[in-house]
Amino acid sequence: MPVATPEQYAAMLDAAQEGGYAYPAINITSLTTINGALKAFAEAGSDGIIQVSTGGGSFASGTAVGDEAFGAIVLAEATHLLAEKYDILVGLHTDHCHPQKVDSFLRPLLDASRKRIAEGKGPLFNSHMFDGSVVELDENLEISKELLKECTELNIILEIEAGCVGGEEDGHDTSGLPAEKLYTSPEDMMQVYETLNGIGRFMFAATFGNVHGAYKPGSVKLKPTILRDGQKVVTDKYGAEAEMDLVFHGGSGSTLEDIRETLDYGVVKMNIDTDTQYAFTRPIVTHMCENIEGVLKIDGEVGNKKVYDPRGYLKKGEQGLCDRLKVACDDLLSSGKTIFGKV
DSSP states (O other), rough: BBBBBBHHHHHHHHHHHHHHHOOOEEESSSSHHHHHHHHHHHHHOEEEEEEEOHHHHHHHTTTTTTOOHHHHHHHHHHHHHHHHGGGSSSEEEEEEOOGGGIIIIHHHHHHHHHHHHTOOOOSSSSSEEOTTTTOOHHHHHHHOOOOOOHHHHHHHHHEESSSSSBSTTTEETTTTOOOOGGBHHHHHHHHHHHHHHTTTOEEEEEEESSSSSSSOOOOOOOOOOHHHHHHHHHHHOOGGGGGGEEEEEEEEOOHHHHHHHHHHEEEEEEEEEEEHHHHHHHHHHHHHTHHHHHHOOOGGOOOOHHOOOOOHHHHHHHHHHHHHHHHHHTTTTTOOOOOTTTT
16 A cells, blocks of 8 residues: 555655655645646655645635545545555655644544544554644643654654744745744754653654745755754764654755755655645646637637646646656655665
8 A cells, every 4th residue: 555554654764864865745735736746756766745734625625615624634535545556655744733723633633543543444644743833842842742642642653843934834924033933943952852752753843944935046044054953962962863853844945955965964854835836837827828719718709628628737737746746856865765565
């Protein structure tokens, strides 16, 4: 089953950590974006992570429903079915969930996993993100501890964040934060490790200047050495085995040099959303511009069904997303490194 079992997902993260590469984690919102992601991973020979945000879940549930958790379940179940056609492994993950949405989004998804496990299946998702960066670190970690206990009981990994990613995503805007809030300190990294170590496996989105959104190369001032310094503080005290699985958020506009440098410091997952959104939309816009008279019924004409059939232009969007995601696999050095069939 190409949606990874909990054991396979752990092996994926271990392989990335030991091999010095990371997985692209792409946000999906529809069957078309799921298919584009699966095609990309398969053609790249890369395992990968498919993730759902609260906004993506709401969109997938339909405008008449607008239920974030329900839509996430629909997308996850569809991914379980569609992934069976491919010879790579994918992990299923949920993106930023802030404290006010834990009960309405995260816990219903944990309940869905409990139901699947009771039926003899694996959990619905392999990992979830709790983003407590909007509250003080002590409160963030108290909530994270309780959620990590719940996740561990279901063989699910929890991703947490300390420090804030700048910019705006899914209606959460941190663009007005002072610059120092965009950088996680070594002391914060030590507190995260000491609080969560021993409860269960977790990933850590430490921030080093990351910003959500689209920016020209060089506009985002990343400091990857923050990850190096934070990891060193922890491993100097607790040994090499204490190196944490780190996550890179807000990578749009990052240089390849910065991306590759983070791999040396324990990054095993990099979120990609803004760039693949554009890659999906761009060929659709081209299709519309090139076929404007057929798409629109101008001056009482009948148009051209072949060019306004959504399947035609959505296939182009799927391919655009696929092509961009394969670039991400190359950038993160995951291409050709699937562990499908090996674990």
